[in-house]
Amino acid sequence: MSWCTSWPIFGSSTIPPASGLSLRKPCPITRRRSGRSRRVARATTVFRRKSMKILHTMIRVGDLDKSIAFYTDVLGMKLLRRKDYPDGKYTLAFVGYGEESEGAVIELTFNWGVSNYDLGTGYGHIAIQVDDIRKTCGAVAAKGGKVAYGPALHGGATWIAFVEDPDGYKIEFVER
Known part of the structure; x- marks a missing residue:
């Protein structure tokens, strides 16, 4: 099983300290996503939309x-x-x-x-x-x-x- 080297929401290997999450999680590509990881993936997609901007x-x-x-x-x-x-x-x-x-x-x-x-x-x-x-x-x-x-x-x-x-x-x- 491969291991993730980046955190998809932030685009880097840095996870906010308050998140309590670890980088030593199996990559979503190599396993079926849990409910939480599916929600994270959807949230990441939403926030990458070109229609979003600071007003x-x-x-x-x-x-x-x-x-x-x-x-x-x-x-x-x-x-x-x-x-x-x-x-x-x-x-x-x-x-x-x-x-x-x-x-x-x-x-x-x-x-x-x-x-x-x-x-x-x-x-x-x-x-x-x-x-x-x-x-x-x-x-x-x-x-x-x-x-x-x-x-x-x-x-x-x-x-x-x-x-x-x-x-x-x-x-x-x-x-x-």
Whole structure:
């Protein structure tokens, strides 16, 4: 019997530590799949579909107009849509570099009456590809934005920088 050397869901030999699974399992090709392995195979197929894509990421903001100004005026995004939801007492605004049908965008959620949020330790950052990192950071600073780190060479090959939006969310620039 052969043994698997990779984990099909993650495409590598790394299994998440919390999974409790071992790489020393017979390959599904050499034996009849159990109910669980059939479900894993179906899940893997579903998540490889070309129709799936990231649509948006949502962040909560304390001042919607200030946040829209930062993402549009400082980072050069477009305000794609904005709508009030009086029954829920919140407003949503979507910003991005292209239309929502073309790529992922950022959803800015403003809950009426909430002026700030604790960012916590779970949030990391949003990454944006840029052509010229020094020029981009200079433009952000010139428009009153905060460059929190860099530009700096990361790993000897990639130039990165971090800026912060009005609520303190980190945005990474990666030069490509």
